[in-house]
Amino acid sequence: MNGAVPIPDDESLDADLPEAGEDAAHERWRDFLDGPVADYGPARNRPDKPGTSRMSVHLKYGEIHPRTMLADLARRRSESVETYRTEIAWREFYADILHQRPDSARRNYDRSFDALPLASGKAAQEAFDAWREGRTGFPIVDAGMRQLQAEAWMHNRVRMIVASFLVKDLHLPWWWGARHFMKLLVDGDLASNQHGWQWTAGSGTDASPYFRVFNPVTQGEKFDPDGDYVRRYVPELRGVRGKAVHQPWTLPDGVPEGYPEPMVDHKAERVEALARYEQVKAARRP
Numbered sequence: 001m002n003g004a005v006p007i008p009d010d011e012s013l014d015a016d017l018p019e020a021g022e023d024a025a026h027e028r029w030r031d032f033l034d035g036p037v038a039d040y041g042p043a044r045n046r047p048d049k050p051g052t053s054r055m056s057v058h059l060k061y062g063e064i065h066p067r068t069m070l071a072d073l074a075r076r077r078s079e080s081v082e083t084y085r086t087e088i089a090w091r092e093f094y095a096d097i098l099h100q101r102p103d104s105a106r107r108n109y110d111r112s113f114d115a116l117p118l119a120s121g122k123a124a125q126e127a128f129d130a131w132r133e134g135r136t137g138f139p140i141v142d143a144g145m146r147q148l149q150a151e152a153w154m155h156n157r158v159r160m161i162v163a164s165f166l167v168k169d170l171h172l173p174w175w176w177g178a179r180h181f182m183k184l185l186v187d188g189d190l191a192s193n194q195h196g197w198q199w200t201a202g203s204g205t206d207a208s209p210y211f212r213v214f215n216p217v218t219q220g221e222k223f224d225p226d227g228d229y230v231r232r233y234v235p236e237l238r239g240v241r242g243k244a245v246h247q248p249w250t251l252p253d254g255v256p257e258g259y260p261e262p263m264v265d266h267k268a269e270r271v272e273a274l275a276r277y278e279q280v281k282a283a284r285r286p
Helices: 022-033 036-043 056-060 066-073 079-100 111-115 121-132 139-151 156-169 174-184 190-201 216-223 228-233 242-246 266-284
Strands: none
Touching (some): 022 036, 022 056, 022 066, 066 079, 079 190, 111 266, 121 139, 121 156, 121 174, 139 156, 139 174, 139 216, 139 242, 156 174, 156 190, 216 242, 228 242
C-alpha cells in the first residue's frame, strides 16, 4: 500500500439505504429522465439541491446497464444530456484502467507520487478521526462527512472537497480516505472510487493538477450559496443564516457552542502541500 503508512480501522455504518432491485433502478432512471436531466449540467454541483441522478448505486450492483441509459439519452439533445453522458463514459474509462492496472486500486498510478511526504503517527490518526467524524471546523467538509455517515452517500462535488481537504490540507494518504469511502458508500465502486481519489490527489491517469487545492470556504460559498446543505447536516450551525455558515469563526460571538474551530489554517496548508509536491517533481527529473 504505497509503502509504510498503515490504514486506520474505520467505524461501522447504520443508515437508511435506497430500495434495491431492477424495478427500483428503472423507476429512478425514469424519474430522472422526466425532470432533473434537463438541468443536470448546472445543478449537478449543487449539494443543496436534488440535481443528480443517484443512479450510481444501481450501476454498481448491475441493476441497470449503462448501455440502457445511453440508449435513452441518445433520444435527447441538450448540453446537460451530453454532460451526463460524459459522466457515464468516465465510469467506464475508470473500469478499464482498473482492469489494465489493478495495482492502481491500492497504489499511485503515477509512481512518482510515491515520493510525496505524508503525515504519519498519532497526529495523523487524530487528524483522520476528526475528518471522518465531521469535526474539522470547516462546515462544507463536516457536512459531507456527516452525510456519508447518515445516508451511506455523499454528493459528488462534496466528495471532491473532502478528498482535497484530506490529501492537501491534512497531508494524509489518499488511500485512507478511499478505504473509508469504500466501507461506507452504498455506491462504492472500486474503480470509480479509487481513481476519483487519485484524480484529486494528483496521482491518477487524468489527475487534477496537484496545485489545484480546493478552498473549503470558497467551495462552500459557491456551491451551497445559501448554506442549506451545511445546516441540514451540521445542527450546531442551524442558527447561522445565509452563507455566513461557511465561516462561523467570523461571527460576532465566535463559533457556535459545540462546533469546533478550524483544525488547520487552509492558506498555510496549501503552501505546505505545494512545497511537498516539489519532491514529486524532483522524482520525475532524469
